[in-house]
Amino acid sequence: MAKCAICKKDLHGVPKNVKKLPESKKKVARKFGGYLCGSCIRKIISEEMFAGVA
Numbered sequence: 581m582a583k584c585a586i587c588k589k590d591l592h593g594v595p596k597n598v599k600k601l602p603e604s605k606k607k608v609a610r611k612f613g614g615y616l617c618g619s620c621i622r623k624i625i626s627e628e629m630f631a632g633v634a
């Protein structure tokens with residue numbers, strides 16, 4: 581069982597919420613899919629977005 585690299589939560593495949601994200605965010609989510617959980621992916625995405633804007 582794969583575990584999230586950040587919070588060590590068990591991963592159950594690709595998070596479903598990724599499909600609801602726009603294409604640009606989906607690309608980032610795919611990058612982390614498989615070793616980060618959905619909430620950590622969301623956290624990384626918002627941080628990357630923030631870094632991109634700032």
Ligand SMILES: [Zn+2]
Binds near residue numbers: 586587619621
């Ligand atoms: Zn996590």
